[in-house]
Amino acid sequence: MRLTTFSDYALRVLIYLGSAPQRLATIEQIAAAYGVSGNHLMKVVHHLAQRGYVETVRGKGGGMRLARAPQAIRIGEVVRTTEDSLALVECFEQDGDCRIARACVLKRALAEALAAFFAVLDGYTLADLLAPEAPLRRMLALRSPAR
Amino acid sequence: MRLTTFSDYALRVLIYLGSAPQRLATIEQIAAAYGVSGNHLMKVVHHLAQRGYVETVRGKGGGMRLARAPQAIRIGEVVRTTEDSLALVECFEQDGDCRIARACVLKRALAEALAAFFAVLDGYTLADLLAPEAPLRRMLALRSPAR
Numbered sequence: 001m002r003l004t005t006f007s008d009y010a011l012r013v014l015i016y017l018g019s020a021p022q023r024l025a026t027i028e029q030i031a032a033a034y035g036v037s038g039n040h041l042m043k044v045v046h047h048l049a050q051r052g053y054v055e056t057v058r059g060k061g062g063g064m065r066l067a068r069a070p071q072a073i074r075i076g077e078v079v080r081t082t083e084d085s086l087a088l089v090e091c092f093e094q095d096g097d098c099r100i101a102r103a104c105v106l107k108r109a110l111a112e113a114l115a116a117f118f119a120v121l122d123g124y125t126l127a128d129l130l131a132p133e134a135p136l137r138r139m140l141a142l143r144s145p146a147r
Numbered sequence: 148m149r150l151t152t153f154s155d156y157a158l159r160v161l162i163y164l165g166s167a168p169q170r171l172a173t174i175e176q177i178a179a180a181y182g183v184s185g186n187h188l189m190k191v192v193h194h195l196a197q198r199g200y201v202e203t204v205r206g207k208g209g210g211m212r213l214a215r216a217p218q219a220i221r222i223g224e225v226v227r228t229t230e231d232s233l234a235l236v237e238c239f240e241q242d243g244d245c246r247i248a249r250a251c252v253l254k255r256a257l258a259e260a261l262a263a264f265f266a267v268l269d270g271y272t273l274a275d276l277l278a279p280e281a282p283l284r285r286m287l288a289l290r291s292p293a294r
Contacts, residue, residue: 103282113267135250
């Protein structure tokens with residue numbers, strides 16, 4: 001049981017952007033801060049932009065920033081969009097053909113468990129994840145904002 | 148986000164055995180009932196026997212049966228043993244190297260969400276899954292017990 005790398009990276013991008021609200025960030029900067037491949041982040045950023053979490057500014061000096069306040073970004077909501085499937089087992093899929101699907105209490109139990117999982121994540125917003133502001137900025141090699 | 152086929156099949160084997168308590172079942176019978184490969188079930192049954200959920204009787208006329216009462220088999224407990232990893236994201240692993248791991252609230256949120264997932268499954272025992280007794284026996288092509 002694991003989230004996709006896509007979800008993991010999407011959340012990392014949001015944490016980066018939320019930690020550096022004063023400027024436009026580039027994919028290269030985010031990739032360097034986490035030590036991951038920029039190629040992997042391209043699709044992630046495209047997804048986040050499509051879903052209205054991130055806005056991009058083109059051209060020289062361009063980059064991206066959060067399109068919503070961190071308080072308005074629920075983590076459960078993000079993960080629901082970034083996971084390509086929430087079909088925990090075969091019978092969650094339309095073409096699943098487990099013979100006992102129609103009498104299966106397990107399916108209901110798993111659906112309840114999944115709902116509980118997301119209920120916890122929906123209790124967190126990006127703002128909660130940004131709370132350790134100073135250590136996050138240090139670990140992401142971001143300069144402290146001029147105050 | 149998906150459970151392994153291994154978990155799925157382990158739960159199906161337990162449901163089968165719990166639905167046919169009067170006799171020893173063979174892997175071939177279980178495979179036929181679900182229309183899945185017997186090869187896949189071999190490892191699953193071995194695992195369930197090692198963990199004390201199933202006991203096997205060797206020789207002609209042999210087979211397997213539940214080693215515990217269905218009420219004593221918690222579904223969360225089974226799934227914890229059958230999932231090969233509960234590392235939802237890289238930083239759950241010992242050799243994970245996400246740069247912000249030490250300041251990351253997300254890791255805590257995901258751990259809480261995972262705990263909530265299993266708390267729901269721990270509220271179910273195999274006995275709960277066996278409650279729709281007649282339809283399950285029909286779908287698994289099991290004869291009704293002589294009463």
